[in-house]
Amino acid sequence: MIKLAPFFVKHRIYFAFGLLIIAGLSVPGMFHLNITVDIQDYFLADDPAIASQEAYNRIFPGGDFVGVLVQGQDVFSTESLELLRLLGIRLEEALPESGEAASLATISGSLTGGVKVVFDGGRLESSPEEVEVWRKAVSASPMLNGLFFSSDYKEAWVILPLSGAAAEADIFETGEKAWDALEGIDAGDMVITPAGIPIFAYRKQVELMADLIRVLLFGAVAAVLLSSVILRSFRGVIGTLSVFVFSVITVLGGQGWAGVSVDNAFMAVPILLIMGVSIGYAVHVHRFFHIGLVAGETRIQAAVSALEHTLRPIFYTAVTTVAALLSFLFVNIKPIRWVGYTSALGILTAFLFSVLFFPAILVIGKQTGRNEGFKRKKLTEAIFKRVRSILEIHEKAVLLVFLLVTAISVVGILKLRVDFDAIKMMGTRLPHMQDQLRISDSKIGVGEYMNLVIVLPDGDFKSADSIMLMAELENRLLEIDGITRVRSVTGVLAELNSLLHGRRPEYSNLPGNPVSLEALVRLLDGVLPGERQNWLDNSYTQARFLVEISDFSSRKIERIIAQSEEAAADVFPAGSSAQFSGSTYLVALMNQYITHGLIRSVATALIIISLIMVLVFRSLRWGLIAMIPNVFPVLIAGAVLGFAGIPLEFVTMTVAPIILGLAVDDTIHFMSFLKEDMSGHHDYELSLQRSFNAVGTAITETTLILCITFLVFLVSRINSIRYMGVIAAVGMAAAYFADLLITPILVRFLTRRRS
Template sequence: LSLAQAIGYSIHVFNAFKHGLARTGQRRTALVHAVSETGWPLLFSALTTMSALCSFLFIPLRPIRWVGVTGACLVGVTYILVIILLPSLLSFGRDDMPPERQRSGVLACLDRLMEYLGTRVLNRPGLTMTVFGLLSVACILGIFRFEVSFDIRRTFGIGVPYVHRLDYIGHTQVGSLYSYGVALEFDQPGEAKNPEKLKKFDQFIAEIAALPLTKKTTSLVDIVKDMHQVLNNGDPAFHIIPDEREAVAQVLLLYENAGGSEAEKWVDYDYQRLRLMVEIDDYNSGEAVREMGLIQERGRELFPDAKVLLIGSIAQFTVMQDYVTWGQLKSFFVALIVIALLMSMVFGSPTIGLIAMIPNVAPALAVGGVMGFANIPLDMMTVTIIPMLLGLAVDDSIHFINHSQLEFERTGSYRESVRRVFGSVGTALLLTSLVLILCFSAYAASDAKVFVNMSYLVAAGILAALAADYFVTPVLLDRLRAFGPDKTERLAGNRPPDFSGADRAHPGAHFGMEREKI
């Protein structure tokens, strides 16, 4: 992330410096122009990204919180280095008007593409918004399909040798991939020797064994039954729990005197707590949550005088799923609200702030839709993608809207300002987006599916954000008259009410306003 941000910020500074040097031939003047043109947009781009990363603090998992705080700090350091160190390095050199150079083939094609988009993007606003709405609906349908899962096979994939060995052992008769424990804590010591309690516990175990995910169960009941059968000449009819409390105590005493140590795993020294281990060979998050709820409910019915506790990895996963699910929602909405407030402050208008946020919901919808249709689970890694993309996507919106506002102040025409914006920063926005995608695409070479999925999801989110900035943002700015009436309306004397607050002074009104000196 820091590497991609550093390159992306540098592209904007280089782009502004190149244009300034081409106009004046004076390096110092060009640098002043570049910093004034990009300094504020980059600052608020960094602040929005940091805000999105800090929203990870609302996910109650320490590793996720650490990622959020560390990432936010690195983004801040990256901005400081780019805005201070890069201009210092560019200041070395002669003041000289650079010769006219023919753009390379790729850049020339990109320039022509930006020119084409700039002149035609506002021609069919209805079609643009219809396509945006249909794609949003499709992504929302996909969002309802994805699930939270901590299955190591779905997260890392069988291609990882360690996971492959676990999966192989889990499918043998003696092994299992996951397990969890069910514990009963009675009010009084010695209750675990009560035959009635043990028989109810046996019934409880039988019901758990019948659940779809259960592969095998192990508990004190198995030891009591086996010893009772051995003491009765191995008669299978005695593979039951004795009816008398003394008989149960005798069976357990003989087992301990014979050197048996397994009982210590399933009952405590005071015989007040019983434990059952449930092994499963497959994991389904929805089914696991359902079975955990059934076990707790049935346990309270059979043992009203005892506490029913769920322990082990699957029980932890179930709790973590709730943390991740609700933490994701909190993180997303907190990031959305904070970024919307920052955008409104930057441009001095709630209308422009909301316009900036509408297309930036696109990466969240795109990532959620891809996860749902591609059956990619929401886990410890993918939970960080949507809030992070929200902060990254706003960067391009800030640059696009800022330059649109500057060009509108110069031309008074939405169409002309959009055309100029595509010509000045359109290619830079595309290149910064490609840099982000290429940086995260390094994860595609990993053997772990979680990193491969991350590279695909980030690419989908960045492309969705770029497409929204290219097509949706200009339409919204034009149709909602975000900066005030068009010059044709002024000439006609038909000035509609200005609800955007664009006439008021605000910090964003002078982003990079290196006035006609350049």
């Protein structure tokens, strides 16, 4: 591979132009990237959960809505009712294909014994006395009280169910139309909170993109400052930034042309990873290029010399990092896979630009006699001399501390828990998360919910027995900790029963007479056909329950699902089945995918990187010894997560393989030089000194670069991105100290054994 260095430098113009052409063709592709935040896009196309969700949607179509939660002192006041009417009109105008919005201002007189309020356009015509009579009639409806408005009259909903073209349209387009229609409305003393999956999806997309831009801007500033301070060369800085920018454009632009879907919550991870690696590779190449210039070589000779020293180790570090990142393909979550293969492609692209394009930038210009800063060189030599002294005098103490910290880390890892909690993961810094919390904390709002479908292949939900079993299951579900409310067709039937009997209190529940109950079921299709279709399929063999949950924790939701399935099996006869669907259910499935995926990902990365290390050093002993200081930072990162109580989820689960893939880079550079130098004179202490002087500064600088790169994540407003940045920075720092303190001791032990 070293023999390729003169060839690469000799034909640098061709390689540079070829790479620039590829990057240029990729630029338009950047504008074709498909951005998505839909939870269903997290799953693979052949995932059984998606098939189950699609089957549910065919049986119970619709369900999506856009709406507004209105909160004030009295939602039955004239100002509130007129506001409710205005909000409904705005939504209807924005999405005319969906029909009429439902709210207190539009309640049919059939539900209130003929009593209703009258509007002239958006102005309330009914007198206060008439409104008060109507309030009492509405409050007597169990289907409206507590659902459309709160029992204390301080909260009310405006709901526009999506139908027709709006139900089939792009979810973000629908959300944008509804959001724009509601902006600028003067709510007076009341608080209005737009809601519905389309609105939250649109807002999440916009806010995450703004957060991504914020992180990348800080990352760009960090890249310029780092390369300027460390390289202290105009050509070096321009070349390094070019490697980073062109690598990102090539990879993301290529994906845009390929029609790849990207979740913008994850986009910063591969981009900043490519930035850190690009600067790291440039530091190694530039350092040996600088050494060549100091030795009196021409710029072209120095470029050849730099590649001869760095091509092989950079290649192997790229391969090991790519191997660790591709282990994400074992996780059945599409964004995690995207992070894996996108980062891997980015690392390979950065490698190509670093060895083929970067030298072409360095050789430009006149020959100058450059001298390395005397003070800087003396300082670094003094620091590494002190490190060697510590290793000689306190070898046993260093090993003891290493083993103690490792043992403590194992304890911390045992405290790790897999848990996707939207609030803990996203945090509350983003406005749409603040609104989501406001809705879930309200009296009539819904935080998380699942659809539970009971299938009776040999039964019939027209029968009184089946309806009573549904009521029994509702009561059993409400006994489960974490379930706040359960709705089904039984509530609609109870409402119909109350309405038919003039709202008399004794008829507010299901009739006890089986004949009367079955008559209500038959009547339902004629009186409220839409309600029947919401809860029972056309064959009356499948019934839907809406299960509302108070918690956002996927671990707790998993428990609720298990207990609900057990309750359904107890209540309904053998042969029936219980099937869950909905985004909350899909999130709960993520726990299993993350757990199994993380184990397979880390195990695969360990095995592949171990094999690569053995091949790199052409020795089983050297290869296995090289893995010890690289497993250590993974343990440290896991311990920090465990002791801090930070759960493993989509983003934090990526930390371990990333650290493993990056930590091995410095080990390869350090041990490669040490092993090669020892092969010449077999003097370990002299080789250790020469290794520290030759590559010690470079690995210090690359570690500093990666740590600062990851700490840039702290400017994000998303909790999990911030956690990832801190944990990855801690892991890289641990890897650095392990390389400096543990690797030399292990190599010394190996050389003693061989002697």
